[in-house]
Amino acid sequence: MRQRDGMKKTIRPRTKPSDIRRQELMDAAAGLFIEQGVEATTIDAITARAEVAKGTFYHYFSTKNGILEALRAAFSQGFLDRVGAAVDTVPAGDHAARLRQWLVAGVTIYMAEYELHDVVFHQHGRRMQYRTEKNAIVGQLAGLLAAGARDGAWNARNPEFVAVVVYQGFHGAVDDAIERGLQDPAPIAAALFDLFSLMLRT
CATH class of the missing domain: 1.10.10.60 (Homeodomain-like)
Incomplete structure (x- = not known):
């Protein structure tokens, strides 16, 4: 036709x-x-x-490992992008609220996607998991903490070290909540914020 x-x-x-x-x-x-x-x-x-x-x-x-590496990279970048977008909804000078928002978004994402996170990171050893996530996610946290320290919002003489402590505490608390069958991220994020705020004021 x-x-x-x-x-x-x-x-x-x-x-x-x-x-x-x-x-x-x-x-x-x-x-x-x-x-x-x-x-x-x-x-x-x-x-x-x-x-x-x-x-x-x-x-x-x-190889199969190649697609596994791609999944790791996509998970980490997706986490960074979504948490960063959440933090950016808060004014730059409100450092406490930005930290709270980081924790709320981070806990929410991790609890929703922990199965994928665990299978692409934990099944191949904690060293790989730590190296992959630490470089980018801890770096994002360190930047947030350093900005607050510069403006006198809290005491963080070594933002990179404090970021590692916050990151590991965040991870441990969420893993524990998942193991206990908890599903609401809000109280977990609130408890973490209270703890880290106290730590940063000392």
């Missing part, structure tokens, strides 16, 4: 955009890693769930 004059022919793309296809592979891997663990998950299983050929996997990732 001839195309009518003045009508544009719609051409459907033969393949999905690269970023969408890559994300679908990562989503498939994340689901399988949570369900059955990293070691038990095969590349064949990932491609079957994503409904792509095995060659498509190797177009984006060289």
Whole structure:
């Protein structure tokens, strides 16, 4: 059938955009890693769930560890972006409120996504988990604490060290809450804020 004059022919793309296809592979891997663990998950299983050929996997990732590294990076960057956006809703000079907002957002995100976090970090050792998250997330915290110290909001002579303490306390408290079956992030974030505020005033 001839195309009518003045009508544009719609051409459907033969393949999905690269970023969408890559994300679908990562989503498939994340689901399988949570369900059955990293070691038990095969590349064949990932491609079957994503409904792509095995060659498509190797177009984006060289190994299963490659997609695991991508999931780690995506988790950390997503955490940073969402927590940073939450903190930025508070005026720059209100340092206590910005710390509170960091904790509220961080606890909320971690409690909602701890299964993925644990499988992509903890299953491969705490050293990998600490190195991957510390560099970026602790750095974000250190910047927040340093800004407050400069304005006299609290005492943090070594913001990087204090950020590590806050980060590890945050992690431990949320892990404990999850193990005890707690689901509301608000009281956990409030308790952490009270504790860290007291620590920063001494």
